[in-house]
Amino acid sequence: MAPAHESEKRAVERIAILGELHGEVMVFQPMTIREISRRGAQVESSVSLQLNSIHQFRLQLGSRSVVASGRVAYCRISDINQAAVVYSAGIEFVDRTPRFDFAMDEFINHLKQEREISSL
Numbered sequence: 001m002a003p004a005h006e007s008e009k010r011a012v013e014r015i016a017i018l019g020e021l022h023g024e025v026m027v028f029q030p031m032t033i034r035e036i037s038r039r040g041a042q043v044e045s046s047v048s049l050q051l052n053s054i055h056q057f058r059l060q061l062g063s064r065s066v067v068a069s070g071r072v073a074y075c076r077i078s079d080i081n082q083a084a085v086v087y088s089a090g091i092e093f094v095d096r097t098p099r100f101d102f103a104m105d106e107f108i109n110h111l112k113q114e115r116e117i118s119s120l
Contacts, residue, residue, distance in 0.1 A: 031045040038105065040073070040090065041093075044086050045087050054070070055069070056070075069095045070093050073089075073092050074090045075088070
């Protein structure tokens with residue numbers, strides 16, 4: 001139990017849990033994006049992602065940073081080496097916003113233009 005002076009500072013009372021109450025924490029984990037489209041991406045990560053789970057992905061699309069919700073369509077081991085296991089996951093972007101679609105279209109068009117110029 002918290003000392004009386006601490007509980008007096010709280011605006012809302014806390015209730016002790018008898019037994020167990022489970023939760024999860026979302027942590028941004030570095031990943032490598034192998035392929036990308038407006039609808040989804042193939043990513044590699046050092047952590048396995050649960051099938052059909054929804055995650056927030058922070059993407060740096062050129063000069064724009066966007067956050068997108070994505071559903072894990074598949075996740076499998078793609079490489080095992082002495083240092084780590086690498087997982088490959090297919091992500092379907094869900095609840096896309098017009099801002100996200102605009103940033104993604106602009107980014108993909110920029111990549112295409114760069115590749116056309118470099119192939120000349």
